[in-house]
Amino acid sequence: MSAEASVTAMPAQNRGWQRDLIGIAVILVAAIAGYFLFPNNLALLTRMIAIMLLVLSLDLVTGYCGVATLGHAALFGSGAYAAGIAAAHFGITEPITMIAIGAVGGALAGLISGIVILRGHGLAQLVLSIAIIHLFHEAANKASEYTGGSDGLSGISPDPVLGVFEFDLWGRTAYVFGIVLLLLVFILLRILVRSPFGMLCRGIRQDPVRVSAMGASVKLTLIKMYVISGLVAGVGGAFNAVSTQVVGLDSLSFTNSAEALVMLVLGGVGSLYGALIGTIAFVWIEDLVSAANPFHWLTIVGALLIAVVLFAPKGLYGTAATLLERYRRGGK
Amino acid sequence: MSPLFEVDHLQKAFGGLNVTRDVSLSLGKGDRVALIGPNGAGKTTFVNLVTGHLRPDSGQVLMGGEDISRFNPMRRVRAGLVRSFQVTRLFAEMTPEEHVALAILQRQGKSGRMAGSFQAMPDVMRETYETLETLNLTALGRVPVSEIAYGQQRLLEIALALALRPKVLLLDEPAAGVPHSDTFLIENALAQLPADLAVLMIEHDMDLVFRFAKRVIVLAAGEIIFDGLPGDATNDARVREAYLGGYANGSAA
Numbered sequence: 001m002s003a004e005a006s007v008t009a010m011p012a013q014n015r016g017w018q019r020d021l022i023g024i025a026v027i028l029v030a031a032i033a034g035y036f037l038f039p040n041n042l043a044l045l046t047r048m049i050a051i052m053l054l055v056l057s058l059d060l061v062t063g064y065c066g067v068a069t070l071g072h073a074a075l076f077g078s079g080a081y082a083a084g085i086a087a088a089h090f091g092i093t094e095p096i097t098m099i100a101i102g103a104v105g106g107a108l109a110g111l112i113s114g115i116v117i118l119r120g121h122g123l124a125q126l127v128l129s130i131a132i133i134h135l136f137h138e139a140a141n142k143a144s145e146y147t148g149g150s151d152g153l154s155g156i157s158p159d160p161v162l163g164v165f166e167f168d169l170w171g172r173t174a175y176v177f178g179i180v181l182l183l184l185v186f187i188l189l190r191i192l193v194r195s196p197f198g199m200l201c202r203g204i205r206q207d208p209v210r211v212s213a214m215g216a217s218v219k220l221t222l223i224k225m226y227v228i229s230g231l232v233a234g235v236g237g238a239f240n241a242v243s244t245q246v247v248g249l250d251s252l253s254f255t256n257s258a259e260a261l262v263m264l265v266l267g268g269v270g271s272l273y274g275a276l277i278g279t280i281a282f283v284w285i286e287d288l289v290s291a292a293n294p295f296h297w298l299t300i301v302g303a304l305l306i307a308v309v310l311f312a313p314k315g316l317y318g319t320a321a322t323l324l325e326r327y328r329r330g331g332k
Numbered sequence: 333m334s335p336l337f338e339v340d341h342l343q344k345a346f347g348g349l350n351v352t353r354d355v356s357l358s359l360g361k362g363d364r365v366a367l368i369g370p371n372g373a374g375k376t377t378f379v380n381l382v383t384g385h386l387r388p389d390s391g392q393v394l395m396g397g398e399d400i401s402r403f404n405p406m407r408r409v410r411a412g413l414v415r416s417f418q419v420t421r422l423f424a425e426m427t428p429e430e431h432v433a434l435a436i437l438q439r440q441g442k443s444g445r446m447a448g449s450f451q452a453m454p455d456v457m458r459e460t461y462e463t464l465e466t467l468n469l470t471a472l473g474r475v476p477v478s479e480i481a482y483g484q485q486r487l488l489e490i491a492l493a494l495a496l497r498p499k500v501l502l503l504d505e506p507a508a509g510v511p512h513s514d515t516f517l518i519e520n521a522l523a524q525l526p527a528d529l530a531v532l533m534i535e536h537d538m539d540l541v542f543r544f545a546k547r548v549i550v551l552a553a554g555e556i557i558f559d560g561l562p563g564d565a566t567n568d569a570r571v572r573e574a575y576l577g578g579y580a581n582g583s584a585a
Binding site: 191192194195196197198199200202203206207209210212213214215216217221224 | 383405406407409410414415417421422423424425426430433434435437438439442443444445446447448449450492496
């Protein structure tokens with residue numbers, strides 16, 4: 001029996017990796033297509049990449065662990081400021097080092113907000129997360145000597161990537177650098193979410209009492225995930241600092257946090273693909289609609305969101321996946 | 333030698349209500365004990381005191397002579413004291429295979445690994461399917477729990493407890509919510525529990541209790557009123573009084 005079981009186990013595993021390879025290929029193709037289709041809009045695409053990293057990071061705690069938070073930009077902004085301050089005040093302008101510093105900054109912010117937010121449950125958790133983002137925002141505002149306060153932090157001029165590729169006026173280097181970072185993070189996260197640790201996190205989302213009855217520590221697991229999430233958001237924030245060469249207070253804002261959550265819900269909670277698709281859809285629609293109708297674009301975005309939440313509660317990716325599954329089953 | 337599992341003079345009061353009064357009992361290796369009692373006898377409170385979800389006012393819980401009264405629920409599980417739940421607590425979106433594998437990984441200290449997959453660990457897969465096989469769940473290994481019948485979810489609940497390799501197993505109404513026609517499934521599963529495992533079962537289904545237990549403990553109004561052989565319990569005057577109230581005396585008179 002056991003031999004049989006291990007034989008039947010292999011195809012399922014391979015199928016999972018095949019799907020991942022397809023996913024990575026799709027991201028690559030989309031990235032290349034974006035590069036050639038929108039050569040004048042690379043700045044927007046680059047911003048999209050930074051936000052994708054934030055939404056992926058949010059998905060780790062909200063989608064996989066079930067932690068409700070409206071303060072996730074604290075992790076992103078900390079990464080951005082860590083990288084920005086290192087460059088502007090300490091002369092660390094090597095871009096990969098800046099990203100690493102941002103990751104550490106984000107992880108630290110993740111640790112702090114994790115410890116605070118996880119003390120509450122449900123509504124209390126949400127309120128704590130809002131408090132966190134406001135505190136971080138205010139701290140950055142007050143420490144204007146380092147952060148530039150409400151004027152923003154400027155004077156960030158990163159060196160060429162690997163000493164070769166200079167950041168150009170069209171943002172080509174920034175875009176390619178971002179795509180490489182995104183792919184790297186995405187692959188690592190795919191490994192993470194299917195690992196035993198990822199499974200434990202999914203268990204916690206579905207029933208924390210059962211997980212502790214298995215002898216696992218719910219709190220410690222969640223804090224670990226928060227730190228990992230901070231690493232990812234920190235990379236996103238640092239990348240934003242590197243690519244735009246400024247860090248503004250808005251990166252540490254409640255609005256930024258809330259929008260990230262909206263993008264995640266739009267794309268589909270609990271799936272890395274959903275996080276990516278939600279970000280693309282939201283930023284793209286926002287850009288399109290705000291250009292078409294600068295006065296009522298927020299109304300249109302709001303109406304679209306209501307439509308998605310009402311008619312596709314699993315988000316764009318989740319709904320598409322469900323439909324595909326139903327079609328497959330029906331086809332057989 | 334100290335017994336495998338011991339509860340020593342456990343007391344708990346909620347306000348003025350004494351829900352657990354001076355409860356002492358002990359279990360040795362391989363014991364099959366049923367804890368029964370009328371509604372409101374304090375069985376659930378007792379389980380929560382033992383598993384660490386409630387703090388007793390006084391008294392101790394011991395495993396192999398070691399006082400675990402100050403342990404939180406998680407550490408008690410690690411010490412070998414495992415419970416199942418009265419109402420199934422499972423991960424709706426996950427498969428039985430994932431459930432059991434996760435329990436095994438947790439027991440082996442591998443649940444924190446951030447790379448790899450349990451499906452690529454032959455020893456984990458082998459043990460997972462051995463456990464599922466014991467409970468006749470192999471065919472359902474890859475079906476999400478939300479799609480399998482409640483009776484089989486109850487079996488998975490037992491499988492999870494077994495995968496943790498407990499020394500003492502607390503079964504909180506294993507047959508609750510299972511249609512009577514399917515109770516035999518639970519009974520078969522219980523018959524296959526490891527021989528040296530000490531089992532304390534809380535149950536309402538008397539047929540199941542009398543077939544399974546070698547010893548019966550009766551709890552009434554927070555107190556142990558009987559501890560002995562199942563056959564003697566039915567003839568005990570205090571047990572009859574607790575279950576039937578005045579009617580027991582009335583019919584006897």
